[in-house]
Every structure is written in structure tokens, then in C-alpha cells.
Amino acid sequence: MDATSRPGAGVDPVRGLSLDVRRGEVVALVGPAGCGASTVLRLVNRLVATSAGAVLVDGRDVTGTDAVQLRRGTGFVARPGGLLPHQSARAAAATVPRLLGWDAAAARRSADEALELVGLDPWACGDRLPSELTREDQQRVALARAVAAGPAVLLLDDPFGDADPAERTRLQADLRHVRDTRPTTVLLATEDLDEAVQLADRIGVLSASGTLEQLDDPATLLSEPANEFVLRFIGSDRGLRRLAVTPIRVEDLDQPTVLAPGDGVGYAATALELDSRSWGIVRDADTAALLGWVPRRSLTQAMRRGDAHGRVADWVEGFGATVQSSETLRTGFSVLLGQDLRWVPVLDGATYVGVLTPDVVHTALRRGRPEEDRG
Secondary structure (H helix, E strand, O other): OEEEEOOOOOOOOOOOEEOOOOOOOEEEEEOOOOOOHHHHHHHHOOOOOEEEEEOEEOOEEHHHOOHHHHHHOEEEEEOOOOOOOOOOHHHHHOHHHHHOOOOHHHHHHHHHHHHHHOOOOHHHHOOOOHHHOOHHHHHHHHHHHHHOOOOOEEEEEOOOOOOOHHHHHHHHHHHHHHHHHOOOEEEEEOOOHHHHHHHOOEEEEEEHHHEEEEEEOHHHHHHOOOOHHHHHHHOOOHHHHHHHHOEOOHHHOEOOOEEOOOOEHHHHHHHHHHOOOOEEEEEOOOOOEEEEEEEHHHHHHHHHOOOOOOEHHHHOEOOOOOEEOOOEHHHHHHHHHHHOOOOEEEEEOOEEEEEEOHHHHHHHHHHOOOHHHHO
């Protein structure tokens, strides 16, 4: 896309925007009010006309395509979903297939598949009207309508902006599932930077009149703002946002002393003392399954009582939570805070791989910061 929008009432101007969206990726556009993010989406399906430049989809100028056919081949979801009050969920989801001339059976089948894809049971809610659905499910129907015909491009204009935080999180998960199941190119305009960080492969920060200040993957955007405008826009809490895009790396994890349940208390206490640890991980010697942890003070107390035959298994305490190594630091840190723990074990499937601590989180975040920011 290299285009300027035609002036019009209620349309934020876009002047000379150059933007390349790769096939199959999610690009989120964010910026202050009036930045033109919504206008960019409308340029793609010709709801707003260009006065200069060109908008290309799969190498073809959209002005050379019939506008009606273009829109039927492009999924579009806005806030609110724009459902017709007299149209059932199934009928709404079947809208584009029917407009494209599919027979009734194929359209219904596609509609039901799309409803299931966004987390709705077509048999339970397919015949319900919008007034009989929650606000959250209405937005799911709108998303199902947009993807039912398998569009190559999906345009999302702040579709979850009216949802409360819990609803928004669930709807974002639904969108990720849609993309995982039906890969498509997505252009998302959102007022929520956190949403962009969670969903996008790349984020474009726009200033006035659609000026593209930076286009980068979320981790790079948050750690290396291109200029003062981007730095001010993403805010002073960008470090916290980076938690959501920084993966847990096994090589960063703490590796405390590992004990077996059959180890004697004397051996275990000495091993922890030599490692300057107040606790140790207990893992099955044969299966490597995580069994829990043992405090050094418990072992020391057992030794003082003269328990010569005691074993670590007698003093094992369970973990209230674990984290998978495929998660982000945000998930791990949330578990630490929610469980009021100083550490949480990390698993790769069922295999124990290390321990996440606040120090691990801090080190991982510092590693990604530019040298001039580290101090």
C-alpha cells in the first residue's frame, strides 16, 4: 500500500502512507485519535477512496476490482459487530457464502463451521437472534460472518473495543484460534496497545495523518522505540508489556539442587548447604517427574532429632502451580504473583527443566534492552 485517502466527512486523513503487509501475518495499527488507522482498513476494501497512490492486494490494484466483489472477498469486523436484529446467528454467518452464490446446504455448512471455529455451538445458538445472545457472543457471530467464506484478507476495526477486560481476553483467544485454524492475512486497527502486542506479528505506530513512525515486531518495538513519538506513545510501562512477548528460555532458568525422594536427610541437607540453598527440587530418580520441593530447615530439624533413617520423601512439599516452558514471562510472572511464590517450576510437557524466579525475569528483560538503556 502506498496511498493517500480522499478527504471526506468523518474520515481521518491518510497522506502518503507506505505499508507492506506480508501474506499470512497479522499487522496491528495503533496510534492516537485521528491517526487514520481505521481509514487504512477502509482503503483496502474501498469504503474510502484513494486520491493518490495505490492499494494492492495480491499484487492487484483494488480500484481495478469491482467494489462489491472486493468486499465480499474481504472479511470485515468493526465495533460493534453490526448484526441485523432479525437475522439468526447461523443466517448472519452464512451471509457472504450466500452472496457469493453458494447453494443453501454449502452455505449452512460453512456457517456452522465458522460458528464452531469462534467458540459457538451452532446447534445451541444457530437459531438465536442477536437480542438472545450476550454482547460477547454477538461479536463472535460477527467474526464468524467475516471468516465463513475463507477470505484471503481479514480487516478488524477495533472489534473488541466494547468488551470488558475478561470478554476481550476471551475474544482475543478466539481470534488466535481462528488464525491458527485458517491462516489468513489480518490488518487490525486497535486503540489497545496491549491487544496489539498480544495478537500481532508486527505493529505499526501511526501519528497524525497516517504517518508511519515505526513498523516492527512487538519485542523490537517495545525494546527499541524508533523515535521520541513512539517512546511516548508506548509509555513508561513498556517493560511490563515486554513480558507478554518475551518467551521463557530454559537457559535463563535457575537450576537449584535436585534431590531424589530416597536420598537421606543428612546427604540432602549437606548438598543444600554446599549449594547455599534453603530449599531443593525433588524429582523422581527413574521417571524425572517433578514431585515437589523440600526446605533445608526441615532436613536440619530431622537431623537434630537424630533421625538417621529419614528420607527426603518424608519432607516433600507440593507446588501449588507450574508453568510450561512454551509460555511467556508474563504468564510465569503472573503465576509467581498469584501464588505469592518466590519461585515456580517450569516444565517441558511433563519434564522438569528449571525454576522461574523474579531474578530470572529481570535478567531476561535486561538482555533485550538496548545498551544505552541499561545504565
